Amino acid sequence: MKHLLIADDDAHVRALLRRVLTREGYRLTEARDGEEAASMLRQQRFDLAVLDVMMPRMDGLALCEHIRELYDLPIIMLTAKDQLxxxxxxxxxxxxxxxxxxxxxxxxxxxxxxxFRRYSRASSDRIQLGQVVIDRQNYEVTAAGETLLLPMKEFELLAQLAQYPGRLFAREELIRLIWGADYEGDERTVDVHIKRLRQRFAGYADEFAIQTVRGIGYKAEVKSR
Incomplete structure (x- = not known):
């Protein structure tokens, strides 16, 4: 049974989620603010977290960052804020x-x-995007059976996007994940590497593509399996 953490200071929202998610067979643990949720994370194992942005003591953004530093689980932000x-x-x-x-x-x-489907795929050392197979253990990429040699940063960037198809990564997050938190260069280096990846895999555009989300970053979209 999947164990979900629900962090929201609105009792009505928690009750709604409790009714819907328990009916689907999920086990829930509820927190009324970010600090209570952080405490629960230290005591129990969770499979996914749903976080409200505006909570007392520790808001959802800070809690999201805290989870990313210490745990590996999917996160959904739930908020009334809808600006880009x-x-x-x-x-x-x-x-x-x-x-x-x-x-x-x-x-x-x-x-x-x-x-859950996305994270299940990410647990494997081999990621498949149509005819393109990414072997994270051996740092190899094969396309239609042919081995391709990619520079390390291109490989890591492709693997990061492919690991979570459909997930949007901001440029700043990709910089931190691939180049490191102490990277001091231009973040547009991400754009350059994305352009090169698109050129390399142009022949497989009917199977997968790296999509640009204007003003934010990139995500991998799988078109066929």
Whole structure:
């Protein structure tokens, strides 16, 4: 049984999620603010977290960042803020998905199931995007049976995006994950590497593509399996 952490200071929202998610067979633990959620994370193992952005003591953005530093689990941000800048901040902190209030409970349920599928694929050392296979253990990429030699940063960038298809990564997050937190160069280096990857795999555009989300960053989209 999947164990979900729900962190929201609104009792009505928690009750709604409790009703919908327990009906689907999920086990829930509820927190009323970010600090209570952080404490629960230290005591129990969770498979996914749903976080409200605006909470007392520790807000959802800070909690998201805290989770990313210490744990490996999918995160959905749940918030009334729907401006592009608000979404950018959430993705910069490491969220996997972003749902705005008011929301349809069934939509949230669909997104939770999609994240579990995505993370299940990510647990393997081999990632497949159509005819392109990424071997993270041996740092090899094969396309239609042919081995391709990629520079290390291109390989790591491709693997990071492919590991979580559909997840949007902000440029700043990709810089931190691939080049390191102490990188002092231009963040547009991400754009350069993305361009090279697109050129290398142009022949497989019908199977997967690296999509640009203007003003934020990139995500891998799988078109066929």
């Amino acid at each position: 800048s608000d979404k950018e901040q959430a993705f910069l902190r490491g969220t996997d998905d972003y749902v705005t209030k008011p929301f349809e409970p069934e939509e949230l349920l669909f997104r939770i199931k999609a994240l």
